[in-house]
Amino acid sequence: MTDPTRIWKAALLVIGDEILSGRTQDKNVAQVATWLNVQGIRLSEVRVVADDTKAIVAAVNALRTANDYLFTTGGIGPTHDDITVDAVAEAFGVGVVIHPEARAILERYYETRGGLNEARLRMARVPDGAELIPNRMSGAPGIRIGNVFLMAGVPSITAGMLDALTGTLEGGLPVLSATIGSWAIESEVADLLRETEREHEGCAIGSYPFFREGRVGANFVVRSTDEAVLEAVCQALTIGLNALGREAVAGGI
Amino acid sequence: MTDPTRIWKAALLVIGDEILSGRTQDKNVAQVATWLNVQGIRLSEVRVVADDTKAIVAAVNALRTANDYLFTTGGIGPTHDDITVDAVAEAFGVGVVIHPEARAILERYYETRGGLNEARLRMARVPDGAELIPNRMSGAPGIRIGNVFLMAGVPSITAGMLDALTGTLEGGLPVLSATIGSWAIESEVADLLRETEREHEGCAIGSYPFFREGRVGANFVVRSTDEAVLEAVCQALTIGLNALGREAVAGGI
Numbered sequence: 001m002t003d004p005t006r007i008w009k010a011a012l013l014v015i016g017d018e019i020l021s022g023r024t025q026d027k028n029v030a031q032v033a034t035w036l037n038v039q040g041i042r043l044s045e046v047r048v049v050a051d052d053t054k055a056i057v058a059a060v061n062a063l064r065t066a067n068d069y070l071f072t073t074g075g076i077g078p079t080h081d082d083i084t085v086d087a088v089a090e091a092f093g094v095g096v097v098i099h100p101e102a103r104a105i106l107e108r109y110y111e112t113r114g115g116l117n118e119a120r121l122r123m124a125r126v127p128d129g130a131e132l133i134p135n136r137m138s139g140a141p142g143i144r145i146g147n148v149f150l151m152a153g154v155p156s157i158t159a160g161m162l163d164a165l166t167g168t169l170e171g172g173l174p175v176l177s178a179t180i181g182s183w184a185i186e187s188e189v190a191d192l193l194r195e196t197e198r199e200h201e202g203c204a205i206g207s208y209p210f211f212r213e214g215r216v217g218a219n220f221v222v223r224s225t226d227e228a229v230l231e232a233v234c235q236a237l238t239i240g241l242n243a244l245g246r247e248a249v250a251g252g253i
Numbered sequence: 254m255t256d257p258t259r260i261w262k263a264a265l266l267v268i269g270d271e272i273l274s275g276r277t278q279d280k281n282v283a284q285v286a287t288w289l290n291v292q293g294i295r296l297s298e299v300r301v302v303a304d305d306t307k308a309i310v311a312a313v314n315a316l317r318t319a320n321d322y323l324f325t326t327g328g329i330g331p332t333h334d335d336i337t338v339d340a341v342a343e344a345f346g347v348g349v350v351i352h353p354e355a356r357a358i359l360e361r362y363y364e365t366r367g368g369l370n371e372a373r374l375r376m377a378r379v380p381d382g383a384e385l386i387p388n389r390m391s392g393a394p395g396i397r398i399g400n401v402f403l404m405a406g407v408p409s410i411t412a413g414m415l416d417a418l419t420g421t422l423e424g425g426l427p428v429l430s431a432t433i434g435s436w437a438i439e440s441e442v443a444d445l446l447r448e449t450e451r452e453h454e455g456c457a458i459g460s461y462p463f464f465r466e467g468r469v470g471a472n473f474v475v476r477s478t479d480e481a482v483l484e485a486v487c488q489a490l491t492i493g494l495n496a497l498g499r500e501a502v503a504g505g506i
Binding site: 077221 | 287297446
């Protein structure tokens with residue numbers, strides 16, 4: 001039987017010059033992170049690398065061995081800058097083959113859209129031994145090889161692929177979280193936060209300051225896999241903040 | 254004399270549980286990337302790690318040796334989860350000291366704000382041998398040690414620190430870019446993109462598809478440090494797209 005306290009970890013590798021140039025604001029990190037939480041899998045690290053085979057191969061091998069799962073986004077389209085499949089095949093030391101099912105999917109998809117040309121057939125190429133991840137949004141499927149999941153870079157298509165994977169991966173207890181806000185300056189309540197975290201095993205408290213309407217405040221995010229611990233920490237923080245004259249706002253500000 | 258064709262590279266390390274949990278949408282990657290471009294420095298890699306000393310130390314040492322510069326965001330505030338300074342000191346194998354100038358800045362800043370308590374004094378701690386990066390927005394300065402720059406996680410404060418660094422770092426030729434859009438399906442124009450990139454040395458063409466108003470299109474981003482190459486590629490793409498019956502839209506769609 002699997003250890004129920006085991007923490008399952010995943011990494012995300014975002015592949016694309018457009019993120020590193022600042023042209024495109026990434027949306028996939030937050031989307032994948034939120035989805036993983038629900039699966040009981042913790043996102044332990046993200047890397048963003050350029051459309052560069054050497055950089056992708058190095059990152060794939062570092063991250064797939066250090067984590068239970070590795071997800072990649074980007075670089076699986078039909079154009080010359082889409083090199084993820086080749087790089088992942090190289091990382092695994094396998095060749096690249098045309099996946100017959102992917103070819104059939106693309107043939108159906110492009111039947112009424114001008115037919116399957118050479119560029120489109122590129123999207124049926126997979127590392128040898130890979131399976132497909134269904135894609136409801138557009139023709140080209142995602143790809144799974146070992147513990148690595150290759151997904152699209154366009155966030156709406158990534159979302160569809162994550163949806164197809166929902167409930168199929170083994171995970172542990174989901175991390176529960178609760179937020180308490182206060183119009184407090186972080187440095188006024190630092191001791192309270194530190195002590196509260198220390199006194200409750202199995203919890204983590206993050207402190208996130210903000211400036212709003214000309215005033216300074218902070219949200220305190222409590223995380224635990226144990227609901228009783230979560231509640232005890234929230235109660236302790238609420239009592240502590242109120243005692244300092246900084247009203248605790250359940251749910252955050 | 255410095256080689257004018259040398260490419261200067263930087264990495265960004267985003268430190269924070271809040272990004273990995275999906276709670277906070279990162280804004281610093283795009284902001285730092287855009288700023289670096291103007292400095293003639295290329296963002297080669299981004300990593301996001303948790304508030305975990307071991308993970309930060311490993312990433313700092315990997316990235317600072319592989320790049321001309323390393324920027325970090327997050328974890329330099331007054332609370333217990335702010336561990337960036339200690340982790341970076343460990344990465345450099347140096348101790349942590351109170352920086353006298355940082356202490357003086359914080360004393361002045363908190364003079365009318367309740368005084369300098371222990372938590373606030375934490376923000377004057379720096380790795381031994383470090384210099385300060387001015388912060389116009391709030392009291393606590395950023396920190397520079399060697400080729401590593403520690404900045405705040407709150408994007409508006411990060412922006413002020415970047416501003417203070419503008420023009421102070423050695424870089425190379427900035428990467429120029431131009432965008433051409435078209436209501437084309439990527440897979441129809443993949444050959445054109447590949448050939449055009451191949452025929453023009455010193456350029457890169459990225460292809461970014463989108464779905465808008467029920468129609469499929471793509472933007473093609475051309476990058477080069479040479480303005481003449483950039484113009485030649487744009488002209489070639491425009492002629493090629495128009496010849497395929499897919500009108501080229503200068504500036505992108």
